[in-house]
Amino acid sequence: MPKETDEPKQQPGAGCPIRGVLDRIGDQWSLLTLEALEGEKKRFNELMREIGDISKQMLSKTLKHLEQDGFVRRTVYPQVPPRVEYELTELGRSFLIPMKTLIGWAEQNHAAITIARQRHEDA
Amino acid sequence: MPKETDEPKQQPGAGCPIRGVLDRIGDQWSLLTLEALEGEKKRFNELMREIGDISKQMLSKTLKHLEQDGFVRRTVYPQVPPRVEYELTELGRSFLIPMKTLIGWAEQNHAAITIARQRHEDA
DNA sequence: CGATCTAGTCTAGAAAGAAGACTATGAGAG
DNA sequence: CTCTCATAGTCTTCTTTCTAGACTAGATCG
Numbered sequence: 001m002p003k004e005t006d007e008p009k010q011q012p013g014a015g016c017p018i019r020g021v022l023d024r025i026g027d028q029w030s031l032l033t034l035e036a037l038e039g040e041k042k043r044f045n046e047l048m049r050e051i052g053d054i055s056k057q058m059l060s061k062t063l064k065h066l067e068q069d070g071f072v073r074r075t076v077y078p079q080v081p082p083r084v085e086y087e088l089t090e091l092g093r094s095f096l097i098p099m100k101t102l103i104g105w106a107e108q109n110h111a112a113i114t115i116a117r118q119r120h121e122d123a
Numbered sequence: 124m125p126k127e128t129d130e131p132k133q134q135p136g137a138g139c140p141i142r143g144v145l146d147r148i149g150d151q152w153s154l155l156t157l158e159a160l161e162g163e164k165k166r167f168n169e170l171m172r173e174i175g176d177i178s179k180q181m182l183s184k185t186l187k188h189l190e191q192d193g194f195v196r197r198t199v200y201p202q203v204p205p206r207v208e209y210e211l212t213e214l215g216r217s218f219l220i221p222m223k224t225l226i227g228w229a230e231q232n233h234a235a236i237t238i239a240r241q242r243h244e245d246a
Numbered sequence: 247c248g249a250t251c252t253a254g255t256c257t258a259g260a261a262a263g264a265a266g267a268c269t270a271t272g273a274g275a276g
Numbered sequence: 277c278t279c280t281c282a283t284a285g286t287c288t289t290c291t292t293t294c295t296a297g298a299c300t301a302g303a304t305c306g
Contacts, residue, residue: 166252166253167252167253167254168251168252168253179253179254179255180254180255180256183253183254183255199253202252203251203252204250204251204252204253205251205252205253205254206252206253207252207253207254
């Protein structure tokens, strides 16, 4: 079959801003990290402890991405037990607003989800 | 060091409904799939084509999870080129509301993110 | 009769993630 | 003085997950 219209193949989420954003923040760790940073600036190990089950590697990578995308600001203090602080930027804080509605929905509906899950198990 | 308070070790996201929900919908494919199902019921291959870069296996698994959690209803028509339709449940539709605010945010802010990314590359 | 369509599953190879060792340097304990 | 601890990561190894593509059954079309 010859290429009919030389279809541009259209890279799946090319023009779609949702894709561009989801590719980065559409994962568990990014969302949890942003949530952990709400309110106060935190240090690396503080975030580790707070999130609990994230590995150093993933936290490091997640923070780098969030910094690249302008959600988080990283500040290094040239002390010798090194001190690095992470805090939300304006963009990061603005993101928390839609995220809050998502969290609110989760709080209201997690019971329904749990029930659906159990019904499925039983069946 | 003896166990001081016999700390319950507290499974990281145990009591937190956000964790329970994020574990399932906190990934790219779930969000994209739910979005694709907005409005009309769709068949498996239709979803494949629409999402574009998801593999059969992941779409299959994602749909199963969404069905288990009560977001999606799966209907099989006993025809012989098999026909299976997926549609949002009430819960699924209600989820689109907070998700819309997230998408709206993405649309408004993806430019800022792109700029931040480029600035980072240059540096 | 042979190709085609559907909704998946199965498999093998590639990629991502987890857990833990390791780094430099200064401070505090003994 | 030496021993240990703390910080913010990186590096390495092993396990898990994901992708791409082959494969299935049975009706229909040419």
